[in-house]
Amino acid sequence: xxxxxxxxxxxxxxxxxxxxxxxxxxxxxxxxxxxxxxxxxxxxxxxxxxxxxxxxxxxxxxxxxxxxxxxxxxxxxxxxxxxxxxxxxxxxxxxxxxxxxxxxxxxxxxxxxxxxxxxxxxxxxxxxxxxxxxxxxxxxxxxxxxxxxxxxxxxxxxxxxxxxxxxxxxxxxxxxxxxxxxxxxxxxxxxx
Amino acid sequence: xxxxxxxxxxxxxxxxxxxxxxxxxxxxxxxxxxxxxxxxxxxxxxxxxxxxxxxxxxxxxxxxxxxxxxxxxxxxxxxxxxxxxxxxxxxxxxxxxxxxxxxxxxxxxxxxxxxxxxxxxxxxxxxxxxxxxxxxxxxxxxxxxxxxxxxxxxxxxxxxxxxxxxxxxxxxxxxxxxxxxxxxxxxxxxxxxxxxxxxxxxxxxxxxxxxxxxxxxxxxxxxxxxxxxxxxxxxxxxxxxxxxxxxxxxxxxxxxxxxxxxxxxxxxxxxxxxxxxxxxxxxxxxxxxxxxxxxxxxxxxxxxxxxxxxxxxxxxxxxxxxxxxxxxxxxxxxxxxxxxxxxxxxxxxxxxxxxxxxxxxxxxxxxxxxxxxxxxx
Numbered sequence: 001x002x003x004x005x006x007x008x009x010x011x012x013x014x015x016x017x018x019x020x021x022x023x024x025x026x027x028x029x030x031x032x033x034x035x036x037x038x039x040x041x042x043x044x045x046x047x048x049x050x051x052x053x054x055x056x057x058x059x060x061x062x063x064x065x066x067x068x069x070x071x072x073x074x075x076x077x078x079x080x081x082x083x084x085x086x087x088x089x090x091x092x093x094x095x096x097x098x099x100x101x102x103x104x105x106x107x108x109x110x111x112x113x114x115x116x117x118x119x120x121x122x123x124x125x126x127x128x129x130x131x132x133x134x135x136x137x138x139x140x141x142x143x144x145x146x147x148x149x150x151x152x153x154x155x156x157x158x159x160x161x162x163x164x165x166x167x168x169x170x171x172x173x174x175x176x177x178x179x180x181x182x183x184x185x186x187x188x189x190x191x192x
Numbered sequence: 193x194x195x196x197x198x199x200x201x202x203x204x205x206x207x208x209x210x211x212x213x214x215x216x217x218x219x220x221x222x223x224x225x226x227x228x229x230x231x232x233x234x235x236x237x238x239x240x241x242x243x244x245x246x247x248x249x250x251x252x253x254x255x256x257x258x259x260x261x262x263x264x265x266x267x268x269x270x271x272x273x274x275x276x277x278x279x280x281x282x283x284x285x286x287x288x289x290x291x292x293x294x295x296x297x298x299x300x301x302x303x304x305x306x307x308x309x310x311x312x313x314x315x316x317x318x319x320x321x322x323x324x325x326x327x328x329x330x331x332x333x334x335x336x337x338x339x340x341x342x343x344x345x346x347x348x349x350x351x352x353x354x355x356x357x358x359x360x361x362x363x364x365x366x367x368x369x370x371x372x373x374x375x376x377x378x379x380x381x382x383x384x385x386x387x388x389x390x391x392x393x394x395x396x397x398x399x400x401x402x403x404x405x406x407x408x409x410x411x412x413x414x415x416x417x418x419x420x421x422x423x424x425x426x427x428x429x430x431x432x433x434x435x436x437x438x439x440x441x442x443x444x445x446x447x448x449x450x451x452x453x454x455x456x457x458x459x460x461x462x463x464x465x466x467x468x469x470x471x472x473x474x475x476x477x478x479x480x481x482x483x484x485x486x487x488x489x490x491x492x493x494x495x496x497x498x499x500x501x502x503x504x505x506x507x508x509x510x511x512x513x514x515x516x517x518x519x520x521x522x523x524x525x526x527x528x529x530x531x532x533x534x535x536x537x538x539x540x541x542x543x544x545x546x547x548x549x550x551x552x553x554x555x556x557x558x559x560x561x562x563x564x565x566x567x568x569x
Contacts, residue, residue: 088426095294095311095332100368104299107371110234120372121432121557124292126333130558133428139439141447142426142560143340146330148312154329154353161347167423167447179305 014160017170019188020076022069029076042181046072062118063131064099065183066092070128070176071135073185077172078136086189087141087168088129089159094179095125095146128176141167150175156190163192197346198569200413201278201404202510205271205362206497207243207397210251216514219522220542224496226383226395231370238374239383241397241498242365243267258321262295262308264364267400268318272360275404276322279356286354287324289315290331290341290361291502296368318360326354331502335465335556336424337361338401338505342564343422345405355407361506362400369501370396376432378469384499386466386492386524387473387538389531394467397498401507416569417513417550421452427559434471434555438479441555444563445483449551452565456484459565460547461521463512465554466492467499472555477532486535489545495525505554505562516547516568 021028025045027035035052039045046068050060053075063071070090078086099122106114121127126144133142141162147154159171174187203211207225208218225241232238245263252266255273268289295308307313315328329348331341338361345357363369373379373396380393409416425447427440435441449455462485464476473492480486493508500507515522523539530538550566 093310093312095330097305097309100293100296100299100309101305103372104296104302104368107367108301113234115371115375117372117375117432120375123368123372124332124334124557126558126560127431130426130428130431130560133426133559134431137428139425139428139443141424142333143331143344143424144333146311146315146332148316148327151327154327157351157353158344158347161351165451167451 013192014156015191017189017191018077020073020185022073022185023183027072027076034076042183057135064122066096066098066125066176066178067122067128067131069178069183069185071131073176073187074132074172077187077189083136083138085140085169086138087162087171088132088138089143089155089171089173090129090176091145091147091155092125092175092177093146093148094177096123098179099123150186159190194350195407197349197405197407197419198409199403199405199417199419199513200409200415201275202402202513203271203274204399204401204507204510205267206399206507207241210270212510212514216518219496219511222525224383224525225397226495226498231365232367238370238379239395240365241395243398262298264295264362265314265318267364268360268362269321271400271402272322272358275358275402279404281322281324282355283325284355285324286326286345286348286357287319287328288331288341288345288357288359289318289328290337290506292332292334292337292363293366293369297366333556333560334558335501336505336554336560336562337502338507339509339552339554339562339564340424341506342403342405342419342509343424343562346419346422349407357405358402359405359506360400360402361503363501363503364398365396380468383526384468384494385526386468386494387532387536388527389529391468391470391473391531393469394494395498397500399497399500399503399507401503401510403506403510415517418567418569420454420565420567421448421450422564423447424560424562427561429559431559432557434475438475438482440559440561441476441479441553442482444561445479445551445553448563448565454549454565459485459488459549459551460545461512461515461550462488462490463508463550463552464490464492466494466524468494474532477534477536480536481534487537489521489537489539491522491524491539509552512550512552513566516550519544519546521545
């Protein structure tokens with residue numbers, strides 16, 4: 001894919017290096033389908049994708065669905081490169097409501113009151129950013145926004161501030177939306 | 193050259209009062225919102241910092257006619273109202289809302305998601321009420337959200353996207369959050385004691401806070417604080433445990449101070465996170481020492497307000513600015529005996545001081561950290 005260039009309000013250009021889209025049980029990197037599955041459930045799709053991408057990272061299986069989605073998208077773009085100066089800026093619509101709903105079910109009744117710390121920790125949308133940061137040793141700028149719809153201009157403006165101020169050299173940026181079986185990731189790498 | 197961005201107005205709604213001056217008076221007298229509350233039927237009462245329900249209703253009814261708002265939304269509206277009355281909303285005005293769990297209480301016993309639990313819906317409802325025309329931005333980065341919301345306002349104004357911003361931050365006490373922190377065994381059995389030898393966990397709190405941030409301050413502003421630098425760096429270590437090395441907090445402070453062109457000797461006061469869990473406070477002490485900030489007067493507001501999650505960073509920034517305006521450092525309440533392995537200059541009583549440069553920090557789940565540097569102008 002040719003790098004896309006565009007000009008923002010203030011002088012500097014940014015380049016979009018690579019992008020990954022995950023939806024409808026498909027992973028597309030730079031317009032090429034790299035994995036496709038017949039699985040109908042997200043959990044099965046994620047498991048198959050994990051195998052197909054040869055990820056070998058057992059922590060993946062403990063993650064909630066939002067983290068798995070974001071993690072898979074990040075894996076296709078970050079690979080084994082050095083990302084000690086790559087920031088992460090993500091956004092979505094449903095925050096962590098997929099896990100919030102599951103956690104709430106565990107505390108709804110006094111008879112079946114079993115709150116689990118392993119579930120509770122995923123009731124924050126930025127946990128998926130933490131998971132990616134851990135995997136790639138990214139002690140870098142990170143932010144998570146909740147927006148009504150994907151707003152690429154907004155995310156790019158925010159990313160540009162991080163790049164221009166010298167706080168990072170690249171930004172892994174994008175949309176990581178999931179609620180139950182409805183999901184879409186669109187994640188890309190930006191540089192100046 | 194980046195344009196300068198200032199905080200010129202703020203307000204807060206907390207268990208200690210429904211405006212800044214009542215909060216300040218209560219803090220000077222050492223009052224705390226922390227008390228024992230029965231929040232979950234099947235469990236014993238917890239120490240938490242709660243807003244009196246009847247007083248909140250009374251205050252809301254005095255100020256607003258419409259009633260179709262949740263308790264949290266009422267807190268947001270009350271905190272924003274005085275700022276909206278003083279500053280004009282234009283098509284270049286951002287609306288930034290910081291929260292971790294929003295209206296999560298609406299989820300109880302539901303089989304489908306009520307609209308109100310979507311954070312963007314919550315933000316839109318508040319935005320529509322006051323007539324904002326730009327799309328609301330929700331910052332949801334666990335416990336650093338309130339500090340980050342200030343940074344987001346600064347960065348998006350500097351990006352040329354907006355001229356000014358109203359930032360509001362809030363979270364309420366809920367069974368959801370209390371049960372979760374309790375399952376982590378992170379809740380203290382007593383009123384919390386940040387940095388103390390006997391600290392054993394957090395008290396959850398609730399609050400809303402609001403600030404007006406602009407690149408075009410008017411002549412009539414009573415005060416101005418310039419947002420000099422900001423950063424939010426991840427520990428890349430653990431999703432629920434603080435880093436043992438303080439790497440992320442250290443890097444956040446370093447980045448923010450570098451952007452601010454401010455040295456450790458210039459910082460007059462640190463408003464730290466200080467949740468009173470064993471590992472968080474220890475991690476902070478390590479990070480502050482690595483930055484050579486151990487001599488700077490420091491406090492945690494958690495024993496006054498509890499940990500109000502998405503509200504805490506903005507609320508504590510506001511109290512820091514009040515400290516600077518009143519030339520008064522507030523103590524880190526409930527701190528008696530040093531309980532972290534590295535030295536810190538923890539404030540133990542109200543004291544007079546000249547405060548020009550403030551460092552505000554926060555850390556949270558997901559390995560996130562945030563720091564901002566403010567200058568009194």
